[in-house]
Amino acid sequence: MKPLLVPALILSVASAPAAQPPLRIGLDTQATEWIVSLEGGGQVCDRAGKPLLKLAPDEKLRIWWDSRGASDPTSEYRIQVGRPLAAGEAEALMKRLKTLGEPADRVRVPDADTWRVLTGHFPEAPKAEPLLQKLQDLGYDELWVATEPRDSQPRKGRALYAVSDRYERRALPLGGVWLRPAGELTSLQGKGRYRGKVEIFPNAQGRLTVVNTLDLETYLRGVVPKEMGAWEFPSLEALKAQAVAARTYAVANRGKRAADGFDMGDTVADQVYGGRDGEQLLTDRAIQETEGLFATYGGKPILALFMANCGGHTVDVSQVFGGDAPYLKAAPCYPAKPLTLPFTSGAPITAEAQQSWLSWELLRLAAGIVPVEWLSGDRLARPATTEDLAAPVLALQQRLGLDPAPLSRNGHLVLALARALGLHTVVEGQERPQDAAYFLPPEVPAGDRLLAAFLTRRGIVPAALWTAKEPPALRQALLALGRMWQDLDPLTPGEGALLMDRQVRRKRGGPEPLALSPRLILAEEAPDGSLRLLPKADIQVGDRLKWISAEDGSAAVLVRRLDPDGAAWDRYNPTAHWRVEYTEADLLALVRKRIKVSGIRELRAQHNEEGRVLDLALIDSQGAAHRVRGMHIRGLLGLKDNVFRFLTLGQGARRRWVFYGRGWGHGVGMCQTGAYGMALEGATFQQILSHYYPGTDLRKVD
Structure with missing residues (x-):
């Protein structure tokens, strides 16, 4: 291949x-205390490496920053004006804002050579609304209330302490500490274990910064x-x-x-x-x-x-x-x-296009209990007889380790199947006449009612079968037999993804060969769970296969699952397709976190050829348009990605917004x-x- x-x-x-x-990785900047331990014990040093105190193996130490009051906020709210711009365009926008009496500065977008222009400094989002309204009135239609890191200087008069398991407290340098394990790992309770150098030191907001330095x-x-x-x-x-x-x-x-x-x-x-x-x-x-x-x-x-x-x-x-x-x-x-591999059924397969009668129970029976030739709509539609089912019942009794018992010719055929598998023995003392009256129509004979109620309650047989004027068809009888088998000996089909070399990879497992029976039954499962038999199939690499094994371990039945997410390379993620629904109130509350609007009249989305929304206009209840682009679109609407379409249902306060989309990320x-x-x-x-x-x-x- x-x-x-x-x-x-x-x-x-x-x-x-x-x-x-080496890289310096910030593990946290928000906590005011950490409980630490060092592999094999070790030392707590100042950040220059001077030893301060020794820790025994498995000893835990609390590093505590005495903030002496509320810590400073680590973030503030600012208004981003427009989309990210090139440096020259950002400078020009800042000058225009300055002439309006609103000083602005720029922040570089880390993942592109562009700049965001920000104005205003607010401790809470609602306090940004007057400036937001002012800029909207001046014609700026792409505005965003953004959370930004807040600049501040460390306060004086605080203290850093180490508190031992024995509640002994020792002052530590205000510059912070370096944790040096005798082994390789430093453990931060609630966070994890880390190789390399771990430092803890106070930050400007009155909290502790934890940094892991390593190659x-x-x-x-x-x-x-x-x-x-x-x-x-x-x-x-x-x-x-x-x-x-x-x-x-x-x-x-x-x-x-x-x-x-x-x-x-x-x-x-x-x-x-x-x-x-x-x-x-x-x-x-x-x-x-x-x-x-x-x-x-x-x-x-x-x-x-x-x-x-x-x-x-x-x-x-x-x-x-x-x-x-x-x-x-x-x-x-x-x-x-698409890269596909050919598979061919080794058993005779019906040519019927629609096979609504096919089920996993029938496929399991056809893998060694009943002749595969029975998997035909015409054959299965015929009335079932004791002669048809005697051999399958005997084979199933042997498979389950039951004593052989002949299939009774008296009474309802499905009840005879249940008795042949011993299910009648579990009824006495378990089922009650009151339950039978609850589940069953009154026409069911008194001697059959408890067993019939049990089979109905277990979902093995539909209640309507007991009052049918015609005897059960072979499909109905086999379906009941297969469900009884499943109840007594549940089958979990093998499952794995098809690989290029015709091997399969089970979930959380490695590649493994899949032997196919010479009498292989080939089938296909649609996204709705319906099944159909196939004489042959070109199966796309990566498709999920399910199989039922024969007694020798080979796959007697192989079922290809048509992936509901299609043929894309990225179909293996649960978010390949998604659906999100909001009430009018929920969507409005979400939008108001970013944009000041009294209500939503409509959303107008501009898509590219791949269905990604590049530009979104929110028309508020006053008719004003608020433009949102790029990353801000999914943030505004609380969606996983910008690849989406939507529809609205209902009117006014009862309106619902339903978004259908795919993907996750930028x-x-x-x-x-x-x-x-x-x-x-x-x-x-x-x-x-x-x-x-x-x-x-x-x-x-x-």
Whole structure:
């Protein structure tokens, strides 16, 4: 099988790349105390390395910042005016605002060469409303109340303490401490374990900043599994692509949060980092096999943006963050031609197009209890007879380890099946005549009522069957027999994704071979759960297969599941498609967190060809338009992505807004789920990176 053909990245390897300086990762800036312990014990030092006190193995120490009053707020509210702009455009906008008596400044967008223009400083969002209204009246239609870090200076007169398990308190330097374990790990209670250097020191807001300093490759061991875990995306090539992207992002964004005392945080605002507790063996391997490799453009590491799920197509960076990057252009998340593998049924299959009669119970019976030739609408529509079912009942008794008992010719055939499997023995003392009267029509004979009620209560037989004028059809009898079998011996079909080499990968498992019975029954499951038999099928790599095993372990029945999320590479994420519904009041409350409006008259969305909303106009109840673009759109509406359509139901206060969408994230750069889908179809990590970051080189950077 040929691998997916995508232009590969150019690989340039320098002979002796310089070691990257350590990274400083901010783990927290909000708490005023931490409980810590050191692997093998160790020392608490000042930040210059001078020992202050010693900790025994497993000893816990409380680091406490005596704030002596309420801490300063760490954030404030500001009004962003317009979309991100180039430097010159941002300066011009700031001058216009200054002439209006509203001084403004600019903040660089970390993920693009653009700037956000901000004005006003407010402790609470409602206090920004007068200025918001003023700017709206002056014709600024794209406004946003943004939460921004607040600048402040540390207060004097506070103290940092260490409190031992014995409640002994010792003053620590106001500059903070360095935790030095005898082993490798420092533990922060409620947070996790961390390699490298961990420091705790007071910040300007009267809280404690925790910083983990470590080398780049060790840092990646805690990042890659958090961004693209091996349990969810167990493909080495996809994980290698993520390792390169994460390494590149880290170097390109070094110092991004220098004002806070570290390079980057450990959340989705930068890259999710889980320390030692996040590490996995397969992601460790991906990092090792790409050690030192960066995606570059013009010899420099790129802004390697990525998101969970692109919704079928990525988007140009200019339409989200502003600016322009040749390697952050829109890219499809669909193969030009899906990679499929042929499968053929080894059993005679009916040619009927619609097979509404087919069920998992019938497929299970056809895997060795009844002849596969019975799986025909005409055959199953015939009246069932004792002669038909005698052999299947005997085979099922043997399979279940029951003593052989002949199928009675007296009474209702379905009740005879139940008695042959011993279900009548569980009725006495369990079922009551009152329950039978509740479940059953009065026509059911007295001697059959308790067993019939039991079968009805268990969902094995519909109540209408007991009063049918015609004898049960073979399909009805087999369906009842199959459900009795399921009740006595529940079947969980095997399940796994189809791989290129015709192996399967179970969830949270590795690749494994799937032997097929020579008499294989091939079927297909639609998104609504309905089944149909197939004489043959070209099954797309990555599709989920279900199978029922024969007694020798081979797959006697193979069912291909038509993925409800379609054929895209990014269909393996639960958010490939989604639906969100709001009441009028809920949507209005959500919008008012960002924009001051009295009500919502309508939403007008401008879509690109891939269905992504690039520009949203909210028309308020007064008829004024409020424009929102890029990242702000999904934030305003509380949606996972900008790929959506919507409809409204009802009128006035009873109106409901229903959004149908796909994807999760900003849509720029590498689609993580798409990378996994590409890898399933045979793409290498170089090909994955080339597809999502076109024109880049893969090299070791000096």
